[in-house]
Amino acid sequence: MTYIVHGASGAQGSPVLSALAAAGHHATAAVRNTSAIGGSSVAVDYTSVDSLVNAYTGTDGIFVHIPIGPVEDQMAFAHAIADAVRRARPERVVFSTSGATIDESASPSSAAEIFAHQLAESGVSYAVIEPRLFLENLLLPVSLGPVREDGRLMYPIRDDYAASWSSHLDIADVAVRLLSDHSVSGIVSVGALPGLVGDDLAKGFAAYFARPVGFDAITPDHYGDMITPLFGEGAAGPVIESYRHRAAQPDEVISHDRSAQKLLGISPRSVQQWLSDLGV
Template identity: 45%
Template structure:
């Protein structure tokens, strides 16, 4: 029973791919160049329809998340994935929204974006599925312009208000939840992934203080200020990122719903911030 993993060489699919292999499961990386896996199980796919159908046919499960890139390209990829799923009919499909802030609880309300097309198409297919819906990744805090000031100045800077509660999660959490969803087909629909209650910036700073055993304070940045320090890394994508944080600033917070959380549906607790820091740095 094989499990096809998109993004197995990246930050999101990698932890799941490695976890499945470590647990003795038949995980197969769906990548453009299998030689990069140095002999690990892999299948070549260029994200075109024919290669996706070939990869999915006979698979027990497929894990999908859309790679970064221009939106028209992502839309084409989403449509190809949906068509391949309908044609190959794998046993189970798990989609990660990758932190895209969309309401996946009602397919009729999904926008005509790449992630909206993907989620709607999977939900409307005859294939068993679930949607893993994280909010924000703790790995965002490892961006050099964020973690470096924690280490050098004892300041955690981010584009949220001090009291802005967020259900932070990690790529390890997504891997944990996805593996369980592959095995438990009774759980369908949206599964929120993240900490409850959601830590505020002040809470995060407290976790960093305890882990690094030194005072760390939180400093809220405006979206524009955050964009300036991100721009050397994110380049042309910076305006879209700034716009996202401007929209988020209009909300009270970004917490997952308890009733559709992995805690409630699967009995899986996400890593605490300190547990995550321990896995990253020790």
């Protein structure tokens, strides 16, 4: 089996590439700069449909997630990848929304919704991985530092905000299954069930570090002040807005009916197991 993995040098694609190789599949990294990849790789340009067609043609499947960037660029990338899929006709496409949700009841508006809609119309076998919050967010120095130093996990969600957290390792597990198993199509939501609140996250860190850890709910603006020096104002802005939006929501828990737990029999790692697997 030959699979193409987009973003294979990044946080989400790299675990997928490794998981495919560990499962005995031939995985090729689709990247802009092939010199950044030690193994099999192919150069692609998201603005060139021809380069994408060249990478996809004759493959058993591709793993896609749309790169972070300006909205207009993401829209262009979504259309280019969809055009390439229609032309190259890979055997299977697995698309991660990278945390965005798909509203199938409304006309597609975001890049993720547009790409998912075009996949559904392409006639190519596909599945959409729909995660919520990534545990890797908690590894930023502004969160992990206080855990190590003061036993406090600081994050911009309410104490009672339940969310279906998952990790990039969980996404990789689901992606490998969906690439090889074509019996499941459409949206597969990934994340903890029941959802985890801040205290649950802190308990996972406490169990791993074998020391007391508590959770501190902070405001989105406070979090913004912490991450802006790391990301810059342009990149931090959308992150801050996403947590302002969450502040007005009751929770962020996936539906069991379309969860990986029900559809694939795959449950996400606990916080403690995730930390252990990473060797933090």
